[in-house]
Amino acid sequence: MGFANSDPAPTAQAVKILVAGGFGVGKTTLVGAVSEVAPLHTEEYLTRASVGVDDLVGIDAKTTTTVALDFGRITISDELVLYLFGTPGQERFWFMWNDLVRGALGAVVLADTRRLETSFASIDFFESRGIPFVVAVNCFHNIRDRAPQEIRTALDLDPQVPLVMCDARERSDGRDVLLTLIEHLMARHPAPQPAV
Amino acid sequence: MRHWTEELDDDADEPLVRPYTITGGRTTAGRDDLTLITLISLVTAQTPSGTDATAERHALQPEHRTVLRLCARRPVAVAEIAAELDLPVSVTKILIGDLIETGRVRARPPLAFAQNGALPDMTILEAVRNGLREL
Numbered sequence: 001m002g003f004a005n006s007d008p009a010p011t012a013q014a015v016k017i018l019v020a021g022g023f024g025v026g027k028t029t030l031v032g033a034v035s036e037v038a039p040l041h042t043e044e045y046l047t048r049a050s051v052g053v054d055d056l057v058g059i060d061a062k063t064t065t066t067v068a069l070d071f072g073r074i075t076i077s078d079e080l081v082l083y084l085f086g087t088p089g090q091e092r093f094w095f096m097w098n099d100l101v102r103g104a105l106g107a108v109v110l111a112d113t114r115r116l117e118t119s120f121a122s123i124d125f126f127e128s129r130g131i132p133f134v135v136a137v138n139c140f141h142n143i144r145d146r147a148p149q150e151i152r153t154a155l156d157l158d159p160q161v162p163l164v165m166c167d168a169r170e171r172s173d174g175r176d177v178l179l180t181l182i183e184h185l186m187a188r189h190p191a192p193q194p195a196v
Numbered sequence: 197m198r199h200w201t202e203e204l205d206d207d208a209d210e211p212l213v214r215p216y217t218i219t220g221g222r223t224t225a226g227r228d229d230l231t232l233i234t235l236i237s238l239v240t241a242q243t244p245s246g247t248d249a250t251a252e253r254h255a256l257q258p259e260h261r262t263v264l265r266l267c268a269r270r271p272v273a274v275a276e277i278a279a280e281l282d283l284p285v286s287v288t289k290i291l292i293g294d295l296i297e298t299g300r301v302r303a304r305p306p307l308a309f310a311q312n313g314a315l316p317d318m319t320i321l322e323a324v325r326n327g328l329r330e331l
């Protein structure tokens with residue numbers, strides 16, 4: 001990556017991985033740690049039927065919300081570019097953003113041991129949509145105060161879902177989190193049939 | 197005495213132009229096949245395929261020219277173009293749609309998977325894994 005001759009050809013293909021988790025859990029930090037460019041920022045208008053709890057009677061039934069996300073890029077090869085999308089902190093908005101979710105290889109749910117409950121919504125969402133994911137526990141300042149099994153229990157995590165500890169600021173940790181997801185996806189493939 | 201424009205700077209985050217002004221008031225793209233990671237690349241042929249009438253209807257805005265400039269070096273995802281233009285994704289898609297219609301750029305859709313719970317191709321996964329290992 002980063003070399004002029006590694007730019008993707010016009011026939012290049014793009015894939016994406018979502019980085020989800022509660023507000024302030026370090027999503028953009030993780031994206032920035034592994035991205036070859038400083039995280040880019042974009043916004044989208046989402047129109048949704050307002051069924052939330054904070055509706056006012058008499059207000060138009062549809063509301064338009066602006067949701068923002070940060071994303072990064074890793075040029076894998078001339079033919080393949082990986083985009084990492086840090087999902088907006090407020091799940092109730094991006095859950096409706098089909099374009100963001102559709103076609104993702106999988107997702108990383110970033111968790112903070114001090115506020116594990118902020119990860120519940122993302123885990124529920126990926127489970128219900130059948131989107132493969134791994135949980136990465138962001139150990140701020142390398143404080144590992146809770147055992148992985150304890151966190152698994154607290155998150156009520158399916159035993160097959162990988163859980164890894166990381167420091168989202170570290171490039172090598174971010175890389176390992178992504179590798180864990182890719183290997184998790186590969187493990188879901190049926191074993192190749194022997195050639196006849 | 198302060199000039200009235202001085203106060204405009206106070207709200208630098210608020211764009212002075214409504215986003216859909218750039219699209220001539222259109223709020224939906226004529227096409228719905230563009231995604232966040234659809235790759236947009238420049239059509240290098242000198243003669244755009246669109247008719248003159250189409251070209252006239254969609255006279256190039258400065259933002260259109262910025263899109264062309266961004267795609268000139270390598271294929272660029274829709275999301276990247278939106279980020280560079282500092283415009284919402286939906287507005288960006290309309291502008292890109294104009295350029296596709298007039299034959300100036302082409303779109304390469306992302307690989308179709310994970311839409312119906314299908315797994316990505318093993319060769320793609322291996323390529324991503326090998327690429328990540330080199331980080």
